[in-house]
Amino acid sequence: MYVETGKMTARAAAMADISSCADCTIRSGAICAGLGGDTLHEFFRRGRRVKLERGQTLMWEGDAAPVVGSVRRGLLKLTSMLSDGREQILGLALPGDFVGRPFGGRATSTVTALTETSLCVFPRAVFDAFVADHPELQHELLLHTLDALDHARRWMILLARKSAGERVASFLLEMADRAGVADGEPAEIVLSRQQMADFLGLTIETVSRKLTLLRQSRAVRLPDLKSFVILNRAALSDAAGGEDRLAA
Amino acid sequence: MYVETGKMTARAAAMADISSCADCTIRSGAICAGLGGDTLHEFFRRGRRVKLERGQTLMWEGDAAPVVGSVRRGLLKLTSMLSDGREQILGLALPGDFVGRPFGGRATSTVTALTETSLCVFPRAVFDAFVADHPELQHELLLHTLDALDHARRWMILLARKSAGERVASFLLEMADRAGVADGEPAEIVLSRQQMADFLGLTIETVSRKLTLLRQSRAVRLPDLKSFVILNRAALSDAAGGEDRLAA
DNA sequence: CGTGCGGTTGATCCGAGTCAAGCCAAGTGG
DNA sequence: CCACTTGGCTTGACTCGGATCAACCGCACG
Known part of the structure; x- marks a missing residue:
């Protein structure tokens, strides 16, 4: 330190x-x-x-x-x-x-x-x-x-009820929004796959698979391991499952 | 009102x-x-x-x-x-x-x-x-x-990582502790099975099954739908999974 | 060159969800 | 008083999603 x-x-x-x-x-x-x-x-x-x-x-x-x-x-x-x-x-x-x-x-x-x-x-x-x-x-x-309490409680819903695909999509949406990156522009994924898994209550393999699916469905582009681009926000938002909205 | x-x-x-x-x-x-x-x-x-x-x-x-x-x-x-x-x-x-x-x-x-x-x-x-x-x-x-924030974050761990059996066991432990009921004494289950399921991020059937298992393993007794008795705290605590401790 | 590490992909397994049937206690009406 | 309904709970059979186990890829680094 x-x-x-x-x-x-x-x-x-x-x-x-x-x-x-x-x-x-x-x-x-x-x-x-x-x-x-x-x-x-x-x-x-x-x-x-x-x-x-x-x-x-x-x-x-x-x-x-x-x-x-x-x-x-x-x-x-x-x-x-x-x-x-x-x-x-x-x-x-x-x-x-x-x-x-x-x-x-x-x-x-x-x-x-x-x-x-x-x-x-x-x-x-x-x-x-x-x-x-x-x-x-x-x-x-x-x-x-x-x-912080409100945010934690919204996250509880994600962990309690959302599917793996929904969690990953929600995560990408939140990352883009928190960073204030517009659709079409590259946003940074600050976490490693393992950290994403730890965050979302999933395994690294599942995270990887769900990212692949989102890429294949043309909702996002994944230029490299540490960044992504939202190509189709509607599709991504949809994949995130209704979005009971995690954004503060 | x-x-x-x-x-x-x-x-x-x-x-x-x-x-x-x-x-x-x-x-x-x-x-x-x-x-x-x-x-x-x-x-x-x-x-x-x-x-x-x-x-x-x-x-x-x-x-x-x-x-x-x-x-x-x-x-x-x-x-x-x-x-x-x-x-x-x-x-x-x-x-x-x-x-x-x-x-x-x-x-x-x-x-x-x-x-x-x-x-x-x-x-x-x-x-x-x-x-x-x-x-x-x-x-x-x-x-x-x-x-409340600390409590919510501990609950996030339960929702993110614990199995159904662990969730139900954790719930019973928390109920007994919050009510201050000693082992061997009957404690009240204030929630219906549906509400327990909503609380634990499970379905009503799974809650029912896991309660049955806990009863069969002699960890608890279930005199009626709305109460339970801890017969073997060690076993229950064990079933709750290490207890990263939800108790405040 | 290997070697190691992070990530992806595939095959299989298992736990919890789903669907469906049945149980039991508490109404309710004939 | 008894048949019938109703609602909450339990139990069983089956399905499916995500974990697990394992192979492999690609890149950085010695």
Whole structure:
């Protein structure tokens, strides 16, 4: 885990902090949205910018999890390990999302970077105390948590009731929409086939087969392993099964 | 939907409110925990006590959902309807749990009473405003939401990875634990077989078969349709599959 | 060149869904 | 009081979708 801050004067640190917030592309969607200049600065001073390489883990399920954080850039997965050693992906964290468990005991999931990722990380005790003093921050955190809950519950429906083909189609739709990629344009598949399987509650072979079927039906094009293009959104949406709509 | 309040003098209403809170058995676990006497009274004055009969619905998925509430007594289900008409139960709400979606647009699930239920219900706009003015209330709501999120994510694992037998066993364990019933003592199954199936992402036939197997293996006894007794917790826990532990 | 790893494809198996029949307890009407 | 219905549950026979096991492909890397 590489931490960007080093030794510097208080003034230099403050300037770095301010510029950090000023150039932050996700402020509007993050929990720090709505914090005034002074409060924002106070808040930021308590955290650190952390950069994770692909594959690095921020916290482990069950650990005392000393930190929470806000994603600035990149993509992380939240996972839980099963007794048989397989892992289930519980969700993804994108820029603006919040990770970790404030006011709690142990971390409820393992948080791992899927791409190079940058976060604002806070010691949990410090974060908890600061939130207690700043209702507007707590409010943003509450909104984020409510959204995450809604999203998790929609995903429950997919896992409980959708067929393998529907899951894969739903996944592609969600990836394209979250990335804001238009139909016809190539969108990135950030996950490996194994990770897609872990996410969708399937096996790698089934994921592969269903992708092949979607390609053969001309709903999508798969130029390479890590990208896809929506050729026929209606067909894809149809294959996703009514779309009780996972999109937030 | 039967609303208990009628016309009464301000003083009588206030007394009713106070006694309502005083005799509330779930205060400690509800979002109103930690509200001081005056604030609690203020808060309570803004809501109403609502009683739902078994089967009555408090709000519908997708509706503008004008209310939120805190469960005092009884049991409700949160459901979402699939395009094919089947429903998936997203979660249960027990005394102390919070239902509805504050600060949001539409209700994200349908909320229906499974037993006779009593709630403190608030108009959403009123609730939102009151929460904004009372950080301690917002804090409690946040804690509840974080817990609900953790619970939903654990349930995702069950739906994504567990076999039918494991799901049914996990369900029985959770029911017994939530009701605080000791092994050997009869515990209530509040749901019908159909509702269990909707909850576990199975069909009614499969639920029935797996219950029969558990009975035959002497893990549980099923005196009648609506109750069960844990005879061998080790066996049941084993059948639940390692128990990556759904209990909070 | 091999060697290894991620992905695809094929053959087979098994668990849960589907369809259908029957059971039992609680109404309901003659 | 008894035949008949009704609704929730169980059980059985069969089907089918996705897991499993296995072979193979293609590419990166030593």
